[in-house]
Structures are given as structure tokens and as C-alpha cells.
Amino acid sequence: MGQDSAKVFRKLLSPIQLGDVTLKNRIIFLAHWTNFGNNHGYQEDGLASERLAMHYIERAKGGAGLVCVTQSVSPGGQMGRTMVHAHDSRNEKVFRFMTEEIHKYGGKVFGQFNHQGHTSCMQRPPFRLLAPTQMPGPHCYVNTKEIELDEMEEIKEYYVKAAVQEKEWGFDGVELKIAHDGLLRTFVSPYLNRRTDQYGGSFENRMRYPIEIIQAIREKVGEGYPIGIRLCMDEFTDWGYSWDYGVRMAIALEEAGVTYINSDSGCFSNYNMEIPNNYIPMSFGVYMAAELKKALHIPVVAFGRINDPVQAEEILADGNADMIGMCRQLICDPETPNKIMEMRLDDIRHCMACSEGCGLVTTQEGVVCVQNPAAGREKRLGIGTLEPAEIKKKILVAGAGIAGMKTAEILAKRGHDVKVFEKNEEVGGQMLLAERIPYRAEMSEVYRYLRVQLQEMEVPVYTGCELTEEKIEELNPDIVIAATGSKPLMPDIESGDVTLLNPREAMEHVEKVGEKVVLIDEVGYWQAMGVADYIGSVGAEVTIVTKEYYPGKDIEETCQEILYKRLLKNGGKALVKSRLKAVTGSTVVLENVVTHEESRIENVDTLIIAGQSSSDNELYKQIKSKGDREAYVVGDAAAPGTVLRIIFEAEELARRL
Amino acid sequence: MLEYKKENCSSCGLCEKVCPFGAIKIQEGFPYIDDNCTECGICAEKCPANAFCVEQKETGKQQTEEYRGFWVVGLEKEGEPLNKVTLELLSTARKLADQKKEKVTLLIKGLQEREDWKREAQKTGCDKILLIASEYSGYDAKLYTDAIECAIRRFKPEAVLFPATVNGRDLAPRVSGRVGTGLTADCTGLSLDENGHLLQVRPTYGGSIMASILTPKHRPQMASVRPNVMEIQWTDEKREVKVEYLEDFSSVAEDRVKLIGCIEKNNAFADLAEANIVIAGGYGLKNKENFGKLFKLCDRLNAAAAATRKAVDEGWAPAEIQVGQTGTTIAPDLYIAFGISGALQHTLGMKNAKKIIAVNHDPAAPIFDICDVAVLGDAGEVLEECCNILENKKA
């Protein structure tokens, strides 16, 4: 094994004391809404579910020193009906089970108390929202009620009740959220709190309510029980405060007896910074933790797309933080801490911040992960659930794109004899193009991880080698899996003098792309907006055309916004509610889908049609029709789709065989 | 010895605040000095009540005024031109000597006067080359120590500067021990204080503290300096460089130590953090073979090799030369990127390079946004051409 992880990751794997509680290492699973709670209707909602408990237990199983559980602190405190209630005694059983299991793995668990305050966007229709001063989010248009003193008192009592109750139920500490959105952040925010009573109008007044809550809790839980704060250091809006204010707040909170400060930033009014995606660099938030370290004596948690142990150790070793907060990294690979301890660094599956899986938190699906099918499905797919195959079979996989590689990975881990064939020289399939879109280089992690797994499982991957019927006959496997991908479909149109390309060609042969480009978005996904960004960055002027209200409809929300901004900054524009009518010479004629008005774009040299792809599954059909062995199809070869669906599908398939 | 006189103490607590080593804690109004005390004497300097006293035993005082001249030791072999670091130190010595109207001497091993050494020495303001005449052709600590001791006793220089190279750091302490004087290693700054003493500044504690050191009573004052720290300053002054042989010197190399073998290392893997020129390869080089060419090129050009995480993951390059957020951070004078896309996780590791030339076949590669010269092409092919140019030069 060579190096000892305790030496290489001296700080990351060292214990730390928070109040009376000792954490076994510096890795914290940051609190996040999961949408895993149960909703059985009015006053039967906010109930803790097994799914919720398993999600957190899994991260403790994976080795995190501390797990923080997002909860609503009072009946009106939920951000959405499935947000579990901390104050609700009906949750005792599940929570006791959860904390017990977490403790069994040597982890500790804190409850994070939220009150949604002015946040409406998680829940439709919105509740009656409370805020220090009547005004919308301003992330949405729903207005709020100016909170009255007795309501504040009531909520404070709920904070205390929840804290005391959870201490009974096995929670080791409590974290109060004064970050992202919610009641407490609105109180501390100078823009959102314009009160004229003792709870607004000055720094001290704005801090009064959170500090009163802290002191009330402290009184009941005693000196040693950790009370931490997840603190928004920078609102990242043009009306909001910057990190100097965050430091000032932290100092006041330290004085009020808080045990640690967990740095954070952003809010719903700039959702991009609330859940930073791949456009934001890894470990970007370290400066906020570093500034806190300069000002405080109590421990500080660093945050912000930290997904790598080497970086984490450097942050701690440089004295820029005392603990590392990871959220999506541990959703993506809950075993990260254990892998660090075992020095299996190449095995760590890094979160690439695509936000496409976890971004579904607001939907029925809840938090899932494009790379980790087990996220949100821990009971059935989590650590330790992979059963070895009853009968070891000989399996050939055609295609080393992500569908093929994922299927091969799980098959191999179950003990099957697997071989993978890829007709191109490189593995990765369409990800090889996806990663070239500006700022999307981290997409390569999907196939890097799978390739490393296949190497470790000693699965041969033959590149430059197409799996043909003859080869199948020759090798005579039990099962053939076709992961042969898809081809872009091009409509049969007259393209006049204009170069007609599909999105893949546009990226693979960018020299064919001219300077004035019209791109028709018929998929609402990265093939359109992403490719527009790519060619825009080499100087093409792009007009993107969509029949929707905005291009890139199915692209994850935070990326959508950034892509649109980049389109405009690159000198491009979007024509909405329009479709391609015809091309004459170098003029592209478009038609408004509502009014049928025509518009023309002159002097166009390139027309890219980002249309549907069609499954490339000849091989599958041949084997299936022959009928002499089992054949399955997975990935784009079955139905063109997203990484999220395909990885899950591949895992499911591989577990069945 | 640091002495504390409680009777003078006014309990002001200033000593606790000024101690740079955190060795003083006020307990019940009075300072308690723990084992971290290094007797630097700053508390004594700052104490308003004179409660601290640093004993100055005057033994071993030497006639410092007798010592004049600024020397530089060169460790070049016979037949080699003067090293860059020697020229840097000569320039430094000249700047110091000018302030005291003293002379600069280069002490170096050689059997005969060499015109090229004289020329370079003259251009940096050296007054004299003192030759250690020995037939032993390599580096031997005993030989050099004996020679330098002999020279010091004869000529009494006030300061001797050593290059802080591997052999320089091997030699300088032995000389300081032999002569019984002070030596400050790895100086980043050398100047003269108000008393004309050599003020030697160096980083310590992992670089977070800069210490200024003096050798007030012992002579010569000795310091070593790493290459590329000081700047070469050429002078036009028509100075005649005298060449002298060290008389009364006869010594033999250490017979208990014999150099019996030497295997050259590939320069490509020399200290990446200190290299001036770095040639880096990324995924765009496509295979291990191309990396082999890159390493050969580095070796020949005396450049350090670097790689991106992707290339390291492929097994084309060793992990030690990975540059980026999870690898090393470097700031060379010239960084040449072959087949590197320039994703932030790599560029954050080399963004402080003074000049960046990038070769990539993808016009949208983000590295083109931050480099100084953008070359559109196949990295492997351009690398091959570079190797060809080098071959032709040789031929």
C-alpha cells in the first residue's frame, strides 16, 4: 500500500472537538434538502421516512465524521411539504433509528434547523410566508407577511423544543441555518430587514433574533452541546451583502456562544451561487473560510465544491479552515471518506457539479445523482447491496460509452466474466464531445471513474475493435449487451448555399463551422445550447431558434441561465417561438409558431440542426432475432437520453443479470 | 543567557506581545519564559523597565576591522564556464563591496588562468580571481575546506558568499566550522546595516517568517544563496581582473571517500517547482510515446516536465509532475503546454507562469484564453517537429 493515509491526510483524518462532541475526522456531510420526507396530506406531512434515514446513514457508513440533517423547525417552517419536521414527535421513531445507525458507524449527527421564512419557490402553491419586512424574496413574486413579535416568540420556542427533543432522540448537536433562504437570513440581511423595532434598523438589532434563539437553545441544552451556524457569507446579489458583512456576523455569533461557523454563500435570488455548478471552480469558497479563520477562534468549516481529498487536506494544512464540508461529493460517492482512509484515491468518484441529478430535489424524484444510482435509493442500491451473481456468465458488451462501461462495471463487480468492445480509439462515447463544451471539462469524470473501475476489475476493454456478429459467434458468450449509442438524425431539407451540420459534426469538425450560424434547437438540451456555446467561443455568431419560450428547456436550471448569458455575451441571440421554414441561398427563413409571421436571417453560412438522435442498435436487433443467446440493449442504443437515466438503467440491468 | 530581573518588572505584559516565538506567557502579572525561547533578545530590546538582560560575554571577539573584501566561492570544474549562480553572487558582492570601497574576489579551483573566466568576472565587477591549484578534478569537501581555510587565514575577507547548490550547502558549513564563524543559509536578501555589517535575510518556519541575521563579532561573515534569487548585474567598468594562485596551499582530497559512480538523471524530473522552463503535456498528446518524446526534449533542453491530471490518470506521466489544483502549483518563466485543454483545474496550477505558449487542435480550448501565444495544431506533431529541430541543431 505504500503510504499511510493518516500521514498523507494528517489533518483531514484527524479528530476535532466541537463542544463536548468529538468528530472522528474533518469531513462533514453538509445539510441539504432531500425531498425524501413523506407527505400524507395536510398536517400529515413533514414525516420522516425510511428513505430519508437511509440517505444519511449511508453517508455515515461511508465514513463521514459528521452528518447534518435538514429539518423544518416549526409547523410553518417547511420549504416544501416533504421537509421533515424537527419539532414533530411523530418523527421520533425514525430519527432514533437514524441516529443509532449513524453512531454505529462512528459518525455523529446534527440536526439543521430551518425556517423557510420568505422562501416559496420550493412549494407550489406557496404557503403564507413570513419575513421581517413585507416584500417578496425577491427571487419570486410571492409577497410575505411582516412577522409579528408573538409569531417570532412562538418560532423561537419551537427552535428550543426541537433542539431539546432531538437531543433526546440521539442527535449530537444542532446547526441553525442563517444561509440560503429562510427566516433567519432575512433578519440579518440589511436589504430584506427594514424593521423599525428592536429587531431591525442596525447591525445589532438585525442580529438580535438569531442570537436570542441561540441563547434560548443554549440555556436548555447546556454548555457542551454544540450549536453551530450555517452562515451565508455573501448573498451574491447586487443588493445583497458581501463577505465582510459575513465576517462581522460571524464575530457577533461567536460572542453569542456559538460552537462553530459553517461557511456558505448565495441565495435563491442568485440560484447559481446557491448551488454552484460546473461553471464555478472547485474549492472556490475557501477564501470565505480563510477570512473567518483570521477573525474567529472557534472552528470554521470550508465549503464550495470541494470534491477532492488532496485539495481538502491543503485547505486544512494551510490553516484556512478546520473542517471540510462536502455535500454533493458525498451524494455522488458516499464512500469518499473510507476511500481516503484506504488510500484508494483513484477510486473516488468526483462530483462534477452538473446539478442534473441533485437539481431534481424540487421534483417528485428528490435528490438523485447522475453518477450514483444509489443516491436516494440507498435501501436497494446502497453500500453493501450488490449481490454476487448466482451463476457466473460470460458477457460481451458492445460499446464503451458510459452505458456500456457502467453495465460492465456492475457486471464485473458481481463476478461475471465481462469483455468490452469499442469501435473507436477512445472510450467515453458522447461524453468526449460533452466535455469539450466550455467549462464542462469535468464531465470526463463519468468515464474516467468507470475506466478505472474496469481496470481494477481487470475487465479487458478492446478499443479500435468493433463487436461484430462474427466475433460474437467466435467468442460464444452467454449474454450480449448492446450499448452502441445513437446517431444524430438530420431532416431532409434543402440547404441552399448554407453548410448543413448536425451538432456532433459541428464540434468534431469545427473548421466547417462558419462565422454566421443559425442553430435550430429541437431537443431543448445540451446538443443545442452547449454546441452554441462551443462555436460561440471560437468566434461564430450564433442565432439559436426554438419553438419554446426559451432555448434549452430541458437543461438544468442553473446551467440554462449561464448558457443564455454566455450566448448573449458571445454576440449571439435567441429567437423563441419560432421554427425553421426554409433555406434559400444564404438566407434562413423562420416562422413564428403562433403568428406564422416569417422572419429572415441573411448571409448565413452554417445551419446546425440539433435534432433528435436515433438509436444505433442494428447489432442488438440481429442478435435478438437470431435468438440463440440473451441480448439486452442499454443507453442511447435503447432510447437516446441523459446521463442520469442511462447510468441508472445500466446499473439496474447489470444487477438483474 | 537571557536573564529576567523580576525586581525591575512593571507587569506591563509587553514582552508577551512582542515575543515572536510565543515563548512568554504572563502568569499572575509576571512573564513565564518557556522552552520555546531562542534568546533572540527582542524582549530585552522592547522592555521599558529593563527587566530582561541578554548577557554579552565578550570572549572570542575578533578584530573585525582587519577583515576586508567580499568573496564568492565558485564550485565550477576545470573547463566549465562560470555558472549563472556564480555571476549572480559576484554581482551581489560587487554591490556590497562598493558601499565600503572594498574588493571582490572569486575563489575557484583551477590550474591555469582562463580568459573566459576573466571576461565574465570583469563584467560582474570582480577584482581578483584566486585560484585553488589542485589536480583533483571533482568536488571534495576536505580539499575545498582546507583551501578556503587557508585563503581566509591569509587574506582575511570580511564576507564569503557560497552558492546554495547541493555541493555549496555541503561545503559552506564545514568551512564555517573549520574557521569558527557564522553561516546563514539560503539568503534571499543581503545588504549592509548601519554599522557596515552584512544583514542576511532568509525565510524560516516553512516560509512564513523572514529572519534578519547578523554575524556581529565573527569574521568572515558567511552566507549561502540559491540560484535564481539574486540578479546578475553587468558593469561596463574597465576593471583589470588580477589572477593569483593560492600560495602555501597543498592538500589532498579525502581518501576515505571515493566517488565511484555517477548516473545522470533525466532533467525532465528535476525540481519542478524551481524550474525556469516547464514543458507540459496533456490528454491531447494521446499516448505514452509522445510523452516519452516530451521527456527527452526536456532532458536535452534542461527543462522540467509537467503533466495534467488526465495524462497522469492514463499512466503516461508520473504523478509527481502533475500540475494543477490537486497537484503542484508552479510559476516558471516559460510554460509550454502541449495538448492541454486548459480546464481550470489545471490552469489554476500554472497561471502565474510569466509566459505561456499553448498548442492545441481545438480552437475552443480554454487554454487559449489565458496563454500568451496560441498555436493551433496537433500537439503530438508539433512536439515531433520541435524534437526534429533539436536533432538538426545537434547535427
Added chain:
Amino acid sequence: MKIVVCVKQVPDTAEVKIDPVTNNLVREGVPGIMNTYDEAAVMMALQLKEQTNGTISVLSMGPGQAGEELKNAMRRGADAGYLLCDRKLGGADTLATGYALAETIRQIGYDLVLCGNEAIDGCTGQVGPLIGEFLKVPALTYITDIKVEQEDLFCYRDTGKCVETYQVKGPAVVCISDKRLADKPYESRENIPEIHMLDAAHLEEEKIGRQGSPTRVAAISVKGKEQNYLKVDYRWDCETRIEYIMNGGLEKKKKNLNRETKTSQARLIMDAIMKK
């Protein structure tokens, strides 16, 4: 073979912080660790002990807590530990330290002295050669490996540019520069002998401590370590802050792509290199 290994207890430099208010070192609670290179020397010594059936004495000059490192070394297999501890030794620079250690080693008796090539706090690398000078024996620096063959030591010296092989007739001082030796696994034993406490009685007073140190610290200034993270100024407006973060703090420069032949491109690159 009688091996003496010199070890130094150093503050964990990763832990050493500067108090932002007083600008001084904060030593409170900063643990001491064995200098990594000395640790490598101890592991090298254990290897040689096995090969030659020898004994290892570890020696440290420092305050009482330095004894912890001697115990550490003895748990790994060193046979005896000597702590040279005396108030008179305080404030010693490298010359005074080298003298004190050398004289003590002479008293202990030795065939081979091992030590780390440098300490990770001071990083001077001077004490090893000084010990050699005071003992009047050769001192080999930058050694990464030692092999013993009958009477001779074969020392491998990594100069960065090449690896030299030296044949050495002892006694000698060898300074170890390969940190990785410190990571070698070892078995810990619990029964270790008591540390021999030595004072400065056997040393000449004018040559030790502050008195024996020709160099003095004239001033100390705190130089913040170059911090390796994105530094965002809180005074910038929101858009600037976010853009700075997205660009990784890098300035984007618009430039023309060189599309010439690969030969002329290569020439351009080689010219740039030759100029340096």
C-alpha cells in the same frame, strides 16, 4: 556497528500560525513532531542495525519535551536515547549546536553518525556537516541510500542532476535526504529503556548556547505564506465577484491563433525556449 542518530523535535510547521493581531508566532497547542528527515535517518539506521547486528543510540539537543522523539525512536528499535538538555544550551545557532552534538557523540562513541539532511523548520542543512567537521570525519550530504559491505559504506547521493555513488571508509557522518524513508512501516515495542539525561558539563561554555553562536537574529518579520486560493475582494460589486470566481481569477486575453505550418510553429516554440 555503533550508530548514533541525531534527531530534532520541530514544531509541526503546518500548525504554526501567525497571530493576526500581534504578528507573532502562536505556539499554543502546536504539537512537536520529529523532523521528517531525521525520521528517515532513524529508519535507515534500523535497516543498517539489522544488516550489521549493530546498536543505535539516538541523541537530541533540546528542552524536556524533545525526549518524546527519543522515545518515539526507541519504540521503533533504537537501543538508547540521550537528551542533551541544559539551559546553557539555549539560543544556540548551527555552529554551537554542531559543536555540542559532536562533543556529545564523541563521548557516546560511534562508528557512524546519521542525521536528516535538514530540519523542516530552519532548513539550513548545516548541522550534519558541522558535526563531521568537529569530529574530523567525512560528512556525506544528500544521501538517499546506504549499503554496507564488510568494512565499507556505499552511499548514494542524489544531487538532483545525477545520482553519485561513494565508497566510504568510516567513521563518517551521513545526512539522509530521502523523506520517503520516514513513511516506512515499523513495529512498535512498548518496553523502552529510560532516557539518559545529559547536561552541558562536558562542553566548553563559550562554545555553547547564545555565547557560542556567532549569528544573531536581528529582526523577525512575518511574511504571510503565499495563499493558494481565489481571493475575492468584498468591495467589488456582485457581478465582478461572480465573474472573477468563474474565471478562476484568471484574466482572459483575446489573441490570434497561430495557424502556420507545424514546422514554423515548432520553430517559434524552440526560439522561445532558447531565449531563456
